[in-house]
Amino acid sequence: MERKYPNLCKPIKIGNVNFRNRMFxxxxxGTDITADCTIGPASTAFYELxxxxxxxxxxxxxxxVHPETEGSHMFHLDLQTVGSLASFTYTADAIRRHGAIASVELSHSGQYAGTYLTDKNKKQGLAQWGPSAGVRPDGREVKELTxxxxxxxxxxxxxxAGLAKRAGFEMIMIHGGHGWLINQFLSPYFNHRTDKYGxxxxxxxxxxxEVLDSVRKAVGPGFxxxxxxxxxxxxxxxxxxxGGVEIAKLIESRVDLLHVSAGTYQRGFGITHPSMFVPHGCNVYLAAEIKKHVSVPVATLGGLNDPAQMEEIIASGxxxxxxxARALLADHELPRKVMANKDEDIVKCLRCFxxxxxxxxxxxxxxxxxPLIGRxxxxxEIIPSATPRKVLVAGGGPGGLKAAITAAKRGHKVILCEKSNELGGILKGExxxxxxxxxxxxxVTLGKLAKDAGVxxxxxxxxxxxxxxxxNVDALIIAVGSEPLVPPIPGLKGDNVVVVNDYYKEKDKVSNEVVxxxxGLAGCEAAIHLAREGKNVHLVEMRSELAPDANIRHRPILLSEIEKNNIHVHTEYKGLRVTEKGVMCADKAGEEQLVPGTTVICALGQKARRNVVEELVDCAPYVAQIGDCVKASTIITAVYQGYHAALDI
Structure with missing residues (x-):
């Protein structure tokens, strides 16, 4: 078989271990760390996927590795805790039985201990240790390690490391980046010691x-x-x-693979984990430069999800x-699809956090x-139905498409109806x-997968x-989505107004002065895009803060982009009327203020198409309502509900 991406699919030997391809x-x-910090069964299944x-x-x-000085609620591996070694053994076995090499990352957060505690108040009871004494940005005292x-x-x-090898893991990763303890020693910003470590x-x-020497002694040569x-x-x-190049040169003799990431936890989350606002592979240049100076293999990462880009990275050296990471959550079968020359079937990560x-x-x-992730x-596996049914899906958005694909895989005869001339629903606007x-x-991808499944x-x-x-169907899945909320504000249906959902069809109408x-999330992202195009953008929000509907990882990056792109923000402004000169608003004090702009983008939210749902609820023996037609929500809600509605037929 001729591989479409031969370099990406080529096996590699690292130490004495053979890896089946170049995609790690x-x-x-994990998803269910027990109270004793063992690996729960849900986490084992999570990694196995x-x-x-x-x-x-x-x-x-x-x-x-050292709970005495690092109290984060993460995995621990020891012989004292009942079930600890066993949980790692079962996990290594679950990974290895599918042909993958099981690895475990050994870590210490140093002065950022407690970062992964859901109850952040518990951090107050933790001692924070680092290479040097000081005070964290949040006011917590940091003690110097003796x-x-x-x-x-x-x-x-x-x-x-020795226990991990005993449990069946065949590789060890040492976390020396992202602002954790080893990185704190490496960094002149954190490390102010005057002894042999500074x-x-x-x-x-x-x-x-010293850490690497300790690990090597425990696992032996070739591991x-x-x-x-x-x-x-x-x-x-x-x-x-x-500095990174010099660090790599000083440790390469002790390692078998250099994994080059970027940034630190506390300064640049959206770079370490590249957000949608930066190019895919934005951190690859770091690995590429370090590779020129070392003889051991080098790994790179950072928002990668396109096989063609990854192939070029390997092919060009x-x-x-x-x-x-995220790309393999979005589609855990990405490597298998690459190996089988089915890259067009890959469901790509959206980098939505x-x-x-x-x-x-x-x-x-x-x-x-x-919808499988974490569950x-x-x-x-999608189990074929013993009694195939005739299924009608109303709506070709992400929820309807996921429902149709799943129902078809179960062996049902599936018809999907879409009222427009294109699949994708609200996603078309992106x-x-x-x-x-x-x-x-x-x-587009879900549409292809639906057709391939026989829908x-x-x-x-x-x-x-x-x-x-x-x-005369046996089952009806209603996925008719939502429609833009356009309140009766005078002028909001004028020629100078573009509803955000229709921007892709009417973008030529948008002038250089935009309100x-x-x-909310949609309005903020539209504003960022327009500002990046060089337009002067005013963003108007009735509430006191922007994008409360954005998740806690995406929102800070979103707000940073708004500031970076010099968008004029007007919070606690209520739109009163739209004119040719802009939007007349009432400010917090009730005073009228004109927000200038010759084009207005209406991004006031979505409302469920309940009128359509109410007409259809009694039309089949089994009826399910999914996604935005239930309540205007997110892609995740639509996809998850669509998948399970099809399983329930």
């Missing part, structure tokens, strides 16, 4: 070298050690890429391995486009905004009560 599953925290999907390696994250504690932590890395770069690298580092800290006071926001909010995982124990284009692509698609077909009765009316 980067570290991702990536192995089943064809990744060459799957890394379990993060295992805290030589005795350093020696204890170094030994703990080796002890955990001052010169050679001294600042010493702790990392792969992957070292995760930030190629550059990317902030003033931290080390730059030249920028890196030897590509690692993905739902996965990371859910982890912070509920200590679980969710993915906008993959793997509920079953990951095609004109470059950083949201993958949301538009989601509709009969009828465009330009509105579903009515009479239509359903004529088709975006509505500061």
């Amino acid at each position: 599953s980067a570290p991702m925290g 990536r192995a089943k999907g064809g990744a060459a390696s799957v890394t379990v994250s993060e295992c805290v 030589q005795e504690l350093i020696d204890d932590i170094v030994a703990a890395y080796g002890n955990c 001052g010169s770069l050679e001294n600042r690298v010493r702790f990392a070298q 792969p050690i992957e070292f995760r580092m930030s190629g550059s800290e990317l902030f003033e006071g931290g080390y730059d890429l030249d 920028k890196a030897d391995v590509v690692e993905m 739902t996965c990371m926001a859910e982890r912070a909010m509920t200590s679980t995982r969710r993915c906008t486009v993959n 793997e124990l509920g079953g990951t 095609q004109a905004i470059p950083f949201k284009y993958e949301m538009y692509e989601l509709g 009969e698609i009828r465009l330009n077909t509105a579903v009515t009560k009479e239509y359903v009765e004529k088709e 975006v009316l509505g500061g």
Whole structure:
């Protein structure tokens, strides 16, 4: 078989271990860390899914090596806790039985201990330890590690590594980046010691070298050690890429794979985990430069989800391995699809941060486009129905398409009707905004997968009560979505107004002076796009803050982009009327204020199409309502409900 992406699919030997391709599953925290910090069954299933999907390696994250000085609620591995070693053993086995190499990331957060506690108040009871004494930005005191504690932590890395090998893991990753403890020693910003661990770069690298020596002694020669580092800290006071190169040179003899990431936890979340506002692969240059100076294999990552881009990275010698996290949540079968030359079937990550926001909010995982994530124990295989039915899906948005695909895979005869001439629903409107284009692509991909699954698609077909009765179906899934909310504000239906959903069709109407009316998520993202095009943008919001509907990971980055693009923000402004000169608003005091602009973008939200739903609810023996037609919500709600509505038939 001739591979479309031969370099990406080529096996690689690291240490004495063979990996089946160059696509690795980067570290991702578990979904059910027990009270004793063992790996729960849901986390085992979470990691196993990536192995089943064809990744060459799957890394379990993060295992805290020294709980005495790092009280974060993450995985621990020891012989004292009942079930600890067993939980790691079951997880390694679940990964390995699908042909992937099981790896575990050993970590210590240093002065950022407690970061992953859902109850942030508990951080107050933790001692924060770092290379140097000081005070964190949040006011917490940081204590300087003594030589005795350093020696204890170094030994703990080796002890955990030995136990991981005993449990069946075949690779160890040492987390030396992102502002965690090893990175704090490497960084001149954090490390102000005057002993053998501070001052010169050679001294600042010493702790990392001692950790690696401890791990090597525990696991033996040939056992792969992957070292995760930030190629550059990317902030003033931290080390730059030249420093990253020198660090890599000083540790390469002790490692088998250099994993080059970027930035630090507390300074640049949206760079370490590239947001939708930056290019895919924006951090690859760091790995590419470091690779020129070392002889060991180098891995890169950072918002990668396109096989063509990843193939070029390997083929051109920028890196030897590509690692993905969010991309393998969105489509756990991405590596298998690449290996089978079916890259057109890949459901791409939207970089919406739902996965990371859910982890912070509920200590679980969710993915906008993959309903299995965090719920793997509920079953990951679609079981064919013993009694195939005739199913009608009303609506060709993401929820309707996911329902149709799932029902067809179960063996049902599925008809999907879409009233417009194109599938995708509300996602069609995202095609004109470059950083949201993958949301538009989601509709295209789901449409292809529906056709491939045998769904009969009828465009330009509105579903009515009479239509359903004529088709005589066994099951009806109502996914008719929502419609823009256009309140009776004088002038809001004028020629100078463009509803945000229709921007992709009417973008030529938009002048250089724009008022975006509505500061929710859609309005904010539209404003950023228009400002990036060089337009003078005013953003009007009736509430006191922007984008309260954005998740807690995406929202800070969104607000930063609004500030960076010099968008004029008017909160607590209520739109009164639209004129040729802009939008007349009432401010907080009730005074009228003109917000100037010759074009107005209406982004005042969505409302469910309940009138359509109410006509259809009694039209079939089984009827399900999903997505925005129930309540204007998110893509994740539509996809998740669509998937399960089809399973329930």
